[in-house]
Amino acid sequence: xxxxxxxxxxxxxxxxxxxxxxxxxxxxxxxxxxxxxxxxxxxxxxxxxxxxxxxxxxxxxxxxxxxxxxxxxxxxxxxxxxxxxxxxxxxxxxxxxxxxxxxxxxxxxxxxxxxxxxxxxxxxxxxxxxxxxxxxxxxxxxxxxxxxxxxxxxxxxxxxxxxxxxxxxxxxxxxxxxxxxxxxxxxxxxxxxxxxxxxxxxxxxxxxxxxxxxxxxxxxxxxxxxxxxxxxxxxxxxxxxxxxxxxxxxxxxxxxxxxxxxxxxxxxxxxxxxxxxxxxxxxxxxxxxxxxxxxxxxxxxxxxxxxxxxxxxxxxxxxxxxxxxxxxxxxxxxxxxxxxxxxxxxxxxxxxxxxxxxxxxxxxxxxxxxxxxxxxxxxxxxxxxxxxxxxxxxxxxxxxxxxxxxxxxxxxxxxx
Amino acid sequence: xxxxxxxxxxxxxxxxxxxxxxxxxxxxxxxxxxxxxxxxxxxxxxxxxxxxxxxxxxxxxxxxxxxxxxxxxxxxxxxxxxxxxxxxxxxxxxxxxx
Ligand SMILES: Cc1cc2nc3c(=O)[nH]c(=O)nc-3n(C[C@H](O)[C@H](O)[C@H](O)COP(=O)(O)OP(=O)(O)OC[C@H]3O[C@@H](n4cnc5c(N)ncnc54)[C@H](O)[C@@H]3O)c2cc1C
Ligand SMILES: [Zn+2]
Numbered sequence: 001x002x003x004x005x006x007x008x009x010x011x012x013x014x015x016x017x018x019x020x021x022x023x024x025x026x027x028x029x030x031x032x033x034x035x036x037x038x039x040x041x042x043x044x045x046x047x048x049x050x051x052x053x054x055x056x057x058x059x060x061x062x063x064x065x066x067x068x069x070x071x072x073x074x075x076x077x078x079x080x081x082x083x084x085x086x087x088x089x090x091x092x093x094x095x096x097x098x099x100x101x102x103x104x105x106x107x108x109x110x111x112x113x114x115x116x117x118x119x120x121x122x123x124x125x126x127x128x129x130x131x132x133x134x135x136x137x138x139x140x141x142x143x144x145x146x147x148x149x150x151x152x153x154x155x156x157x158x159x160x161x162x163x164x165x166x167x168x169x170x171x172x173x174x175x176x177x178x179x180x181x182x183x184x185x186x187x188x189x190x191x192x193x194x195x196x197x198x199x200x201x202x203x204x205x206x207x208x209x210x211x212x213x214x215x216x217x218x219x220x221x222x223x224x225x226x227x228x229x230x231x232x233x234x235x236x237x238x239x240x241x242x243x244x245x246x247x248x249x250x251x252x253x254x255x256x257x258x259x260x261x262x263x264x265x266x267x268x269x270x271x272x273x274x275x276x277x278x279x280x281x282x283x284x285x286x287x288x289x290x291x292x293x294x295x296x297x298x299x300x301x302x303x304x305x306x307x308x309x310x311x312x313x314x315x316x317x318x319x320x321x322x323x324x325x326x327x328x329x330x331x332x333x334x335x336x337x338x339x340x341x342x343x344x345x346x347x348x349x350x351x352x353x354x355x356x357x358x359x360x361x362x363x364x365x366x367x368x369x370x371x372x373x374x375x376x377x378x379x380x381x382x383x384x385x386x387x388x389x390x391x392x393x394x395x396x397x398x399x400x401x402x403x404x405x406x407x408x409x410x411x412x413x414x415x416x
Numbered sequence: 417x418x419x420x421x422x423x424x425x426x427x428x429x430x431x432x433x434x435x436x437x438x439x440x441x442x443x444x445x446x447x448x449x450x451x452x453x454x455x456x457x458x459x460x461x462x463x464x465x466x467x468x469x470x471x472x473x474x475x476x477x478x479x480x481x482x483x484x485x486x487x488x489x490x491x492x493x494x495x496x497x498x499x500x501x502x503x504x505x506x507x508x509x510x511x512x513x514x
Contacts, residue, residue: 242464253460255437256489301435304466304490310417311431344460401456 003109022188023195028202031229032060034383035221037207037244039063040072041183041369042236042361044190044201045376046383048106051197053377054384059199060230062223064206068187071238072369074306074338076261076295078274078283079370080117080178081142084133087394087406088347089140091374094391096177098373108189110181111288117178117274118147118156121171126278130173137175145174158270158324166322167279180274180285180293186372210248210358217356218248232386234359234379239304239339241362250354252362253344253400258299258337259366260308262316264330266290280319291333294320298342298366308337340365345399346409350378350392359383360397421497422475423483436472438462439484440504466490470504 011018034050036043039061050056061067079099081092103109121127130146137144152172153161161169191201202225209222211229220229235244239256267290276283281297296316299309313335321328343349343363348371353360361379364371374391381389388396399405418430444450444458463469469489474482486496486507496505 240466242462243466246465251457251461251463253462255462255464256466301487302437302464302469302471302489303492305492309430309492311429400460401452403452403456 022192026200033058034232035230036061036234038237039067040070041372042375046379047199048194049380057198062205071338075369077180082175091391095374106189106193110185112181114179118172119276122279147172236361258303259340260337262294264292282319345405345407347406350395351388432477434474434476439470439472
């Protein structure tokens, strides 16, 4: 226990000057067995499982900025497995189970709080769809409960439940085991654990190109800190996946969009679950510090600008004010955006790329925080064994040729 | 907030428009000679560049007509607006083609 109450207290007395870095900052070595591009949750989890599960420790994680500076540090941390199709349910449920044991696994408190997530039903048709969704989830072995309006009113007193409400509430779908975690802690926990197993985490190191052998296979990368060799390379760069693909000479079925989030000034506890309104796309939870963490839909044109535009802000906050009238005068502390990698069927792309030796973990779009443990598990398996992980098989890039899409955009609707 | 100049209606707020994605995508053919890989690429692959992007927009809450926009995806700056049947304009380092 490095962060016990006693250590925190003692460090406080000593002016916080005695803390040691939680991971090293090594210079890149000339070559590695495996290189992972992208120091977000997915890249770091991949490195951790490579070292831990497969004993591959000559691994470098190359991050162009600082670890967790991408979407893993910008997201609203909703974790759930309420998907419709079997392939997705199996994968996200595996991830949720890994989250349930993650603090222990990493010896780092990721503050996973299973406060449940409610998706509201705003019409009799929504109610039917919610029952259908609950049925699909139960068939897939995932917990699901239908809540009556009365149960929702008791659980979420700030929600406008009146019959005149702009979005009347007819019920809701609850996944009790869903919840939130602390985003930075997930990143830092994996980073510290991977570092302890010998993984080199190299920040301020941007990959600018690939080195290829005579057969076309990758033999290394060009970076802002010089060339680094490896014959197995994993790419986990979320909204920047198309740029890396372009460096390697292929294209992906990905469009990059800005997704915004908002956090309010700290309030006393008013909301003890994650709540989503599919009608407005707006969802909300309350952080342990008291801030309301609010998210909504995408800024619907391609963007690499990490800021987000006014019309979406207006829609999201207007919906909050309409559905939770008592929050109308709450002030916002911050607003930001991350660049997310959206795929036509809203499902990730995991496994082989068209270039030998280069493997993908991308397309998580608006919902890949919940998948960090499973994404790392699957990409590590792929890099170590050169075969797809069993859970990843349906999510290959090839599905865009065969047509075997996993259309969660239509199946479960998009939420984060 | 974007201000987009519809070729028919003039400058309007972005909320009147809908982005239809990458423009100048050419349908492969004849259909019976196109293999699955080519169809797959045609249907799903995107250039998705960071920088200049040629894209289709619909003036959904206006004249309901489609047109092309050349826009920088990193700065959101609109470099050119041109008709669906027109070829892509040459875009200089600064300024706009139209
Ligand atoms: C506002 C917002 C809200 C969200 N809410 C949720 C949610 O509630 N629940 C959920 O499950 N998901 C959510 N997501 C999605 C989730 O954040 C992402 O899917 C997930 O964090 C992706 O993790 P990653 O490790 O793949 O990517 P990232 O965390 O983005 O990491 C990729 C890293 O790659 C680096 N990189 C890029 N290019 C290069 C290069 N050339 N060389 C080296 N490094 C490079 C970047 O700097 C970045 O640090 C949300 C996203 C956003 C933006
Ligand atoms: Zn018009």
